[in-house]
Amino acid sequence: MICICLLCFIWACSPDVEVSGRMDSVPEIYPDYKDVTVPFNIAPMNFEVIGDSGRDWILNIEAGDSRYSLRAHGRLFRFGRRMWARMLEEHAGETLTCTLCMKDRSEWLSAEPFSIHISEEETDPFIVYRKIPPGYSLWKEMSICQRSLSDFAEREIYRNAQGKGNCVNCHSFRDRDPDQILFHMRSEFAGTYVFRDGNMEKLNTKTDSTISSLVYPYWHHSGKYVAFSVNQTNQVLHMKDPDRIEVFDEASDVVVYDVDAHEIVTSDLLSSSDAFETFPTFSPDGRSLYFCTAEAVEPMPERFKDVRYSLCRVDFDPVSCSLGSVADTLYNARISGRSASFPRLSPDGRFLVFTLSDYGNFSIWHKDADLYIYDTESGDCRFMDGVNSEDVESYHSWSSNGRWLIFSSRRDDGLYTRPYMSYIDKDGNAHKSFLIPQKDPAAYYGSLMFSYNIPEFLIGETALDGRRIADFAESGAEIQVNFRN
Amino acid sequence: MMKRLISERPFSAYGLLLGVATLALWAVWFFMYPYFMRWMEGYSFFSTVPDYTGIMLDSFKDIPQYIGAFLLQFFRFPVLGALIQALVPVGIAACAGVVIRKIFREPDQLLWAAFLLLPPAVLLQLGDMNLSKTVTMLLIAAGCALAASLSALCKRNFIPFPGVLHHYLLMLAIPVVSVGISVFMLLDNDKLGRYHEEVAHLEYLGENGDWDGILRTVSRQDALRNRFARRYVLLALSETGRLPDYAFSYGLSDADDFLFQHEDFLFCRSFNVLFYRSLGLANPAVYHSYHYALQSSYGVCFDAVRYMADLYIGLKDYDLARKYIDILSHSSCHGRWISRRLPALDRIRNSEPAYAVSSDKFIFTSFIPDMTSLVQRYPENRKYLDYLLCATLAEKDAESFLRAFSQHYKEEISAPRLYQEALVLIASQNPDILKRFKVDKEIWNCFIDFTDLMQKGRSAEAKRKYAETYWAYVY
Numbered sequence: 001m002i003c004i005c006l007l008c009f010i011w012a013c014s015p016d017v018e019v020s021g022r023m024d025s026v027p028e029i030y031p032d033y034k035d036v037t038v039p040f041n042i043a044p045m046n047f048e049v050i051g052d053s054g055r056d057w058i059l060n061i062e063a064g065d066s067r068y069s070l071r072a073h074g075r076l077f078r079f080g081r082r083m084w085a086r087m088l089e090e091h092a093g094e095t096l097t098c099t100l101c102m103k104d105r106s107e108w109l110s111a112e113p114f115s116i117h118i119s120e121e122e123t124d125p126f127i128v129y130r131k132i133p134p135g136y137s138l139w140k141e142m143s144i145c146q147r148s149l150s151d152f153a154e155r156e157i158y159r160n161a162q163g164k165g166n167c168v169n170c171h172s173f174r175d176r177d178p179d180q181i182l183f184h185m186r187s188e189f190a191g192t193y194v195f196r197d198g199n200m201e202k203l204n205t206k207t208d209s210t211i212s213s214l215v216y217p218y219w220h221h222s223g224k225y226v227a228f229s230v231n232q233t234n235q236v237l238h239m240k241d242p243d244r245i246e247v248f249d250e251a252s253d254v255v256v257y258d259v260d261a262h263e264i265v266t267s268d269l270l271s272s273s274d275a276f277e278t279f280p281t282f283s284p285d286g287r288s289l290y291f292c293t294a295e296a297v298e299p300m301p302e303r304f305k306d307v308r309y310s311l312c313r314v315d316f317d318p319v320s321c322s323l324g325s326v327a328d329t330l331y332n333a334r335i336s337g338r339s340a341s342f343p344r345l346s347p348d349g350r351f352l353v354f355t356l357s358d359y360g361n362f363s364i365w366h367k368d369a370d371l372y373i374y375d376t377e378s379g380d381c382r383f384m385d386g387v388n389s390e391d392v393e394s395y396h397s398w399s400s401n402g403r404w405l406i407f408s409s410r411r412d413d414g415l416y417t418r419p420y421m422s423y424i425d426k427d428g429n430a431h432k433s434f435l436i437p438q439k440d441p442a443a444y445y446g447s448l449m450f451s452y453n454i455p456e457f458l459i460g461e462t463a464l465d466g467r468r469i470a471d472f473a474e475s476g477a478e479i480q481v482n483f484r485n
Numbered sequence: 486m487m488k489r490l491i492s493e494r495p496f497s498a499y500g501l502l503l504g505v506a507t508l509a510l511w512a513v514w515f516f517m518y519p520y521f522m523r524w525m526e527g528y529s530f531f532s533t534v535p536d537y538t539g540i541m542l543d544s545f546k547d548i549p550q551y552i553g554a555f556l557l558q559f560f561r562f563p564v565l566g567a568l569i570q571a572l573v574p575v576g577i578a579a580c581a582g583v584v585i586r587k588i589f590r591e592p593d594q595l596l597w598a599a600f601l602l603l604p605p606a607v608l609l610q611l612g613d614m615n616l617s618k619t620v621t622m623l624l625i626a627a628g629c630a631l632a633a634s635l636s637a638l639c640k641r642n643f644i645p646f647p648g649v650l651h652h653y654l655l656m657l658a659i660p661v662v663s664v665g666i667s668v669f670m671l672l673d674n675d676k677l678g679r680y681h682e683e684v685a686h687l688e689y690l691g692e693n694g695d696w697d698g699i700l701r702t703v704s705r706q707d708a709l710r711n712r713f714a715r716r717y718v719l720l721a722l723s724e725t726g727r728l729p730d731y732a733f734s735y736g737l738s739d740a741d742d743f744l745f746q747h748e749d750f751l752f753c754r755s756f757n758v759l760f761y762r763s764l765g766l767a768n769p770a771v772y773h774s775y776h777y778a779l780q781s782s783y784g785v786c787f788d789a790v791r792y793m794a795d796l797y798i799g800l801k802d803y804d805l806a807r808k809y810i811d812i813l814s815h816s817s818c819h820g821r822w823i824s825r826r827l828p829a830l831d832r833i834r835n836s837e838p839a840y841a842v843s844s845d846k847f848i849f850t851s852f853i854p855d856m857t858s859l860v861q862r863y864p865e866n867r868k869y870l871d872y873l874l875c876a877t878l879a880e881k882d883a884e885s886f887l888r889a890f891s892q893h894y895k896e897e898i899s900a901p902r903l904y905q906e907a908l909v910l911i912a913s914q915n916p917d918i919l920k921r922f923k924v925d926k927e928i929w930n931c932f933i934d935f936t937d938l939m940q941k942g943r944s945a946e947a948k949r950k951y952a953e954t955y956w957a958y959v960y
Binding site: 238450 | 534697766769776804812855858
């Protein structure tokens with residue numbers, strides 16, 4: 001209470017200074033929140049002025065008839081949570097004009113203003129991601145975390161130290177539903193864990209008819225099926241290259257898992273020995289299955305640069321759980337020369353965002369990886385100006401209203417992936433992206449030795465907790481998944 | 486005099502003996518294990534950054550490890566590290582002394598019993614890399630002392646002890662024997678033996694680029710006996726340009742002797758970092774730094790963070806170099822280390838990172854193919870070539886040796902000794918190659934003498950006389 005009063009006091013009593021001139025240069029800020037579009041329910045977007053320590057800084061904000069002013073703590077502008085929330089709610093749909101003022105000797109100078117547009121379209125309240133060091137084949141600490149987007153609260157859903165230090169990966173939710181989740185564990189207590197409406201299952205997904213356990217998942221919106229890839233994946237180290245490692249498949253197929261029957265089905269089209277099929281994604285209406293496919297090449301890894309994935313679509317009948325026999329090609333790698341991965345459709349099914357890189361499928365380690373958007377109505381495919389940087393942009397997912405895209409990017413330092421969000425308008429145009437806010441973003445992200453992996457939106461808080469997962473992993477009965485011929 | 490002191494002022498005598506124990510243990514640690522203590526610091530990690538603190542202090546049982554991590558920072562300075570290592574068991578004995586004084590009758594005559602805890606406490610320290618066991622025992626001892634002190638507020642000195650145990654000789658003998666046993670355990674222990682100290686010493690020399698120091702420290706016998714010594718000395722030979730002259734003098738027997746390709750024990754990864762750093766291959770150096778960090782019980786360690794900070798400064802990658810330096814700035818003992826790097830960090834602030842151009846991607850497979858790839862791409866790099874040629878010689882692969890050799894050595898150039906010895910040997914099967922390459926007459930004469938001795942059945946003498954030659958290795 002005292003803190004809240006103090007914050008209100010600081011905000012209310014913030015200085016009203018007389019500006020006597022313009023600054024010569026435009027100060028840079030971290031995170032770069034200049035000219036971004038943000039949801040009205042986003043957490044306070046604290047930021048820091050880069051360089052010029054030891055000076056006084058003030059931020060003047062104009063929104064409609066309202067004016068706000070905030071003094072920096074050193075170089076850090078930290079907004080009061082309640083005042084921030086009220087400001088965004090009151091001015092949803094409007095633009096904040098922000099002017100940085102710096103005290104130079106005895107006079108105050110102002111910088112060129114920048115804007116923050118407040119969208120009336122809200123974001124889902126939570127995101128879930130895995131925090132993992134940006135490593136290679138070994139690991140130590142990792143956790144799957146849930147973060148509230150309207151404040152800074154983060155909760156660990158599962159930390160691998162709660163179990164036996166095993167690897168947990170590929171968390172996936174059915175349509176952003178916090179009560180329907182699956183993930184894999186590797187090493188100790190290996191298996192696929194499916195959590196549905198309060199019940200948990202541990203699956204042994206190795207079968208004689210598939211080349212590996214289930215890997216990259218995507219839920220059918222009905223919750224009755226999950227499409228998976230099965231992959232024989234390997235990793236090699238680049239000797240001298242900005243891309244550190246190469247992760248590649250020596251074989252891969254796509255299968256559909258029937259959640260109730262505990263059975264796997266596939267088709268010749270999705271499990272050809274002449275092709276590497278991977279990254280399946282159901283369409284929102286559940287009648288199509290999108291996937292990436294490349295001509296199989298040998299030997300690997302010697303020919304890793306020759307593998308390029310096309311983006312295809314095949315019919316799916318959710319009643320009979322059967323797959324079509326003809327594939328449409330949306331992005332043809334043989335013609336276009338690059339490689340597609342991670343197709344993700346907007347909830348209305350109109351836009352498909354995917355990653356393009358020069359070759360291969362593990363785009364998170366490719367500095368050339370960028371996000372592209374495909375309009376399923378017009379067939380147009382274009383580079384997403386607002387979201388891409390010179391570094392890696394890769395894993396991405398849509399909010400439930402289809403207006404927000406969250407994705408991981410290595411743009412901050414070239415190594416640690418950070419979660420960025422971008423507003424996608426009704427025409428599929430991506431607005432300038434912004435880093436997920438933190439209380440003290442420079443200090444937090446600067447010292448954080450974990451990457452954000454697989455950021456996903458959630459429409460509510462998940463009830464799943466680590467202790468329960470660890471207990472179940474140790475003592476839960478295992479269900480054998482069968483292959484349906 | 487001691488008898489008088491013990492009889493008349495037993496508590497002072499007890500304090501004096503604790504002091505002597507501290508000094509003795511400190512001296513053993515400081516003089517016998519200075520580099521191992523430095524290594525312990527490098528293998529540990531402590532930071533005040535919130536994320537790390539959250540992970541470290543996840544539950545109540547993590548507190549000893551957290552305190553241990555804090556203390557380990559000071560092992561960077563062996564004087565302080567030795568003091569901490571000495572004070573922990575002595576502190577446990579001191580806590581036991583408090584308990585004795587509070588609950589036993591005529592306690593000052595029984596203080597010798599506190600020294601009985603000294604050897605077990607020292608035993609616990611051996612192999613306790615993160616100090617969590619010793620800190621736990623110290624905390625338990627401190628808790629007992631506190632409990633005894635609190636109970637003494639109600640009732641004190643209530644437990645009698647047989648009078649026979651109140652003998653001044655016990656007050657002298659038990660502490661002396663306890664300290665003696667403790668010192669002996671420190672000196673004669675498998676977990677913390679001289680072996681680890683030797684390797685830690687070599688690691689220290691290597692990190693500081695003291696290659697001549699390594700060559701002075703490691704004898705031929707050391708290199709044969711100790712696989713770490715062998716690799717360090719081969720690295721030192723490479724760094725000083727003497728690999729093609731002395732590689733086989735130090736037990737080189739296959740390409741695996743150059744680095745740890747298939748082993749993952751303590752010290753292996755840090756050696757690999759040094760190896761790749763010396764080759765100017767930042768990517769594998771970072772890779773091994775990272776895996777080295779994962780081996781530590783903290784999932785990250787100071788050595789790895791320092792390696793990465795230096796590697797990224799070398800790569801002019803300001804963002805990552807600054808990140809790791811910032812992380813180190815949240816620890817207690819890196820002020821000087823950081824201030825020495827700040828000028829370099831400042832110089833690269835606006836530089837473009839110096840990563841290789843990605844048009845020519847090539848990947849790691851195993852040592853000889855990797856070196857072959859590097860020699861093809863960087864033919865001017867002598868280190869790569871020497872590693873390739875020496876590895877092929879170690880594998881007794883004359884064909885590969887000759888192929889690589891002939892691409893880079895012209896006939897008029899006098900090749901290093903080992904290469905000439907290999908040429909002579911190959912020439913015994915294929916005399917034509919002597920038309921293409923120059924071999925010194927002296928080496929020819931030695932080879933004639935060597936083969937003469939061998940043919941006379943005096944192979945032991947031949948190998949002894951020409952112990953450092955390639956011929957001795959082959960036969």
